[in-house]
Amino acid sequence: MMDFTEEQLERYSRHILLEEVGVEGQEKLLSAKVLIVGAGGLGAPVSLYLAAAGVGTIGIVDNDVVDLSNLQRQVVHFHKDINVAKVESAKEKMLAINPDLVVKTYKKYLCADNIREIIKDYDFVVEGTDNFPAKFLINDACVMEGIPFSHGGILRFDGQAMTVVPGESSCYRCTFRNPPPPDAVPTCSQAGVLGAIAGMLGTIQATEALKYIIGVGDLLTDTLLSFDAKKMHFRKVKLQRQDDCPICGKNPTITELVDAEQAVCSI
Amino acid sequence: MNVSINGEAEEITAEQLSVGDLLKLKDVESPDMVSVQLNGAIVDRDSYDKTAINDKDEVEFLYFMGGGAGKC
Numbered sequence: 001m002m003d004f005t006e007e008q009l010e011r012y013s014r015h016i017l018l019e020e021v022g023v024e025g026q027e028k029l030l031s032a033k034v035l036i037v038g039a040g041g042l043g044a045p046v047s048l049y050l051a052a053a054g055v056g057t058i059g060i061v062d063n064d065v066v067d068l069s070n071l072q073r074q075v076v077h078f079h080k081d082i083n084v085a086k087v088e089s090a091k092e093k094m095l096a097i098n099p100d101l102v103v104k105t106y107k108k109y110l111c112a113d114n115i116r117e118i119i120k121d122y123d124f125v126v127e128g129t130d131n132f133p134a135k136f137l138i139n140d141a142c143v144m145e146g147i148p149f150s151h152g153g154i155l156r157f158d159g160q161a162m163t164v165v166p167g168e169s170s171c172y173r174c175t176f177r178n179p180p181p182p183d184a185v186p187t188c189s190q191a192g193v194l195g196a197i198a199g200m201l202g203t204i205q206a207t208e209a210l211k212y213i214i215g216v217g218d219l220l221t222d223t224l225l226s227f228d229a230k231k232m233h234f235r236k237v238k239l240q241r242q243d244d245c246p247i248c249g250k251n252p253t254i255t256e257l258v259d260a261e262q263a264v265c266s267i
Numbered sequence: 268m269n270v271s272i273n274g275e276a277e278e279i280t281a282e283q284l285s286v287g288d289l290l291k292l293k294d295v296e297s298p299d300m301v302s303v304q305l306n307g308a309i310v311d312r313d314s315y316d317k318t319a320i321n322d323k324d325e326v327e328f329l330y331f332m333g334g335g336a337g338k339c
Contacts, residue, residue: 129333130333131333132331132333135333153331153332153333154332154333155332155333158330158332159332160330160332174309175302175304175309175329176302176329176331177302177309177312180299180300180331181299184297184299184300185300185331185333224329226330226332235273235274237273237274237304237327237329238307239304240307240308242308242309
């Protein structure tokens, strides 16, 4: 058993008080390694809450620098961080909240050539990217490596999340199969998004990561949670593993990773 | 026929109805951005017009949603 310092006991006291977490759960969090892909609207609240919760090792991937238009929702970045690499800005805030952590930064795009090598050291992946080739690549790599992950998407006033535990629950491809044609896709940068929606969805993703690590409750596995914040209407749709899924079905046709047509590496 | 669409019961006056018909009937703006689940099974995108919807079927339009950080 880990020896908690006085400071740790105080810092994590509201976790330790929870019957479902306690000292054991907090130890699991301190030993856990979570990778956040995307230091944007979703990655911002995820990184802040995972750091505050004491997730011992947090990796964060993003190749962008902070832009003025990000600050409406990406609450981990401050005005002073404009033009700073997002991963460095996020690291600074995470360590400012909790100096106990190890934060690993990856200022790069994830692509077929590097993703498995990066994710394999982590217990859980939080996917907060805005493009479908990356979402499918993360799904496929996590299925191949057997690493659970949380999918998140937001647009306008809506959000959706699902958690995938490879080998046990349906994957993103079971339901969504292939990236939609690039010209059909509205992104936040084209369609807009209410800033607080990123907080709503990001905290759901952070909660899923914490639940998985502690081993408490029911994950959003085989479930697509979606909400319409205009009406504050939440809905869960039951999903199931599909035998004909090209990556986790009975006869997988995807046996190696390839970058999709919107080459994520070359942007 | 009575069909459940995204959890809401709806009565549709039609003798025959395909998934493709229903997408048009419900004014789904960009069918490319929707995955259709019929009674728990995902319908192959190429089979929308030849997949029949029957009385008491449960249909879910599951929208692709991006969001988060750009270009990761």
